[in-house]
Amino acid sequence: MRWTRSLSELAPPALLVVVVGVVGSGTSPARQIDFQTALVSVAIVVALYVFVGNSGVLSFGQISFAAVGGYAAGVMTVPVELKVGTLPALAPLLRDHTIGNLPSLLLAAAFGAVYAALVALPLMRLSGLAAGIATFAVLEITHNILHEWTKIGPGAGVLSLVPETTGMLQATLGALVVMAIAYGYQRTRFGRQLRATREDPAAAQAVGISVHRQRLIAFTLSGGLSGFAGALYVHQIGSLTADQLYLELTFLSLAMLVVGGATSLWGAVVGALAVSGLDSFLGQAESGVNIGFTLNLPTGTRLVAVGAVMALVLVLRPTGITGGREFSLTWLRQLRRKERTA
Amino acid sequence: MTALLELDELEVRYGAVAAVRDVSIGVKEGEIVGLIGPNGAGKSTTLHAIMGLVPTKGGSIRLRGSTLAGKPPESVARLGIALVPEGRRIFPQLTVDENLRLGLAGRRSRSGAEEDIDAVQELFPIVREFRRRQAGVLSGGQQQQLAIARALVAKPDLLLLDEPSLGLAPKIVDVVFEALAEIRRRGVTVLLVEQRAQRTVAFADRTYLMSNGEIRLTLTPDDAGDTDRMVAAYFAS
């Protein structure tokens, strides 16, 4: 029973991601970048979901863990002989060592988790807007340090020559790993307790659940997964600046999550894929695309359309595309019934 | 004579739970009607449905024959129904006078407002005496008086009261019931939700006993002594 439920909930989003990976592999190398970006977005959004979705507390800080992971993975995988030229101010420990692809992903996850745990200890006592602003402050501090401190990275410059190991396969596998861990967590006692605090904090506390501890666990796990996703990100693009993992991605990833449906893994995956898909379709349309007729949009329409779609979904369907529920056949049936009556 | 307020087979649900089922109640002009029942019976929910605070699932709510369905609370208030909510819900940071004046928002006409405020202050002297105080520093009984006064300055045709005696000392309960008697004398129709069963039955023209979302009994003042029937209805499920 438990097994079939797990399978029926985790399999659909996993299948969707695999389909995206497979379809993506069949396209031109230029196209593949869009698919990889979408898959990395899945990893980032699902990592965000682990905390925000399960706890119901808004966090603007998760991208800073992705940034820390991305920088750690990036700086440590640039070949030693290239670092001397591109990152002259780097601390000797970082300058003289290089690690492989897989270790860099794990290192990023570890960095993300440790940093998140440190941050969470004081911050998870807060909730509501205060928590929102405090996590935002974490994002600002992280960005500031990464942007200025040349002993640990390129500072205001570009971290370049990072091995581009996140291809189609790694992007797909990476997204799947993040999803599996996220799903595994939400089915544990911890995950269920945290969700209880989301629904009714007072009642949850009354039955002896420690809100602080549960949020701390989820925040740390989310931080680790974010760090991992950040590493996927830097290995996909091959370069990184502090501004790439900052405000815009924070807002975009939150919007993806809410558009998909913030309270379910299915919602996180659907949201990330839907918004990325729309984004890259419109990106193509800006340079002319044939969909029966040739669609040729002026540059900049892409952002307007993505913004409009996000706003529309939020206004018309505030619980997101999936309604914030896990995939289930009844859901599909209900949706179909609604469509028929509409 | 048609009823001022008429609930007909009212049904209210919170998700899957039916909090109110098949409730039919009529309140005629000038009457005091009681509604009693144990915790969770659906009394507050009934009042909330009348005020448009919760959507109804079935049945109808009519004021002088025209339906209230789908009307927002502020419109219901301006049609002449005032609710004194459970727990009083006064504005603690505002002064007593400001609280009272907020009640004016529910009036259909501004004329005579000052006279009505005077009259209400006569009925509840503390409302005048502590005019400039922050309402939050008043005692529970005083806050209850303020809440009733605030509802009265709207000059409602129908006053809904949700457990006005909740948490008050016996002496203050007397004050509240005396005020209700005076309100009745002034011709205001009242639907009174209470937990004090006997007292309410004796006081009201007619009292409905509600349990588990349904009306179980209708009682008249003569039944006030018949505690056995009430107890049986309270605990029947």
Add this chain to the structure above:
Amino acid sequence: MTVIGAVDAQNLVDALGLGAIYGLMAVGIGLVFGVLRLVNFAYGQLIMAGAFTLAYASRAGWSTWQAILACFGVVIALSLVMEVTVFRPLRTRSPAVMLVATFAVSFLLQSIALLVVLKVQGQVGIPASTVAQLAQAVTIGGVDVRKVTIVALVVAIVALSGLALLLGKTTVGLQMRAAATDFTTARLLGVSANRVITLAVLLAGVIAAAVAVLLTASQSYVTSDFALHDMIIVLVGVVVGGIDRLWTATLGGFAIGFTRGVINGALPTDKSVYLPSALFALVILVLILRPAGLFAGGRSSVVDRV
């Protein structure tokens, strides 16, 4: 040169001006939060829209007053459109959903601005010269005071007194205060939800338009991310000050603007690179010690609702 030594009268005057502008923005955010429990992140883009109106008006050769009038018209109209199309449908939703929805709106308005300015202008920004004369300085007692600083202070004082009168002395003001503490009960008493919300949005819009004029006068190159960073800083100030009450929110906005002004003027740039970190660390500390706000009385429940 020590940091303290660098803070002179000149510096303080400039900081006061920025504090006044941020204080006004905080009022706009606080007013809407009061009645809707909604943090309107898109407030910054209302200001941006006003700035673009000024810029295009000056391109079209309109007089200063015509431009300012147009700015108020556009910003107020946009505020009301936002209320009807976004806030109203989402009114009963969780604050998190509402906040993210206003992100989306903010993002949308920024992208529209970028699209338009790129298309028409061929570059990312457009200068607004109509109100630039406000940036000129007059010398008072050896201190160069830019006119915009004086105007900002006057506008802030006038706006706050006007608002205090409105809230304190009028019926609708009383209704707004009541709605800000307990919306449901206010409605039960017959207070019209639409009326108080529309009024709050309208007032916030008027303030946004005024801020647009002030900000455009001091930074006359208008881009699609105009006022975005100011908005973020003000938001931090508002929450640190205490968003539950209008005056604590305003004080928070003013304080963070003033601090920013003093620091900007006092520190040589090469020394201030880690200043944001220090400031935000301070923000975290304040929030941990006083989650309901630096200036708020006790811990309050409203903050817990998001």
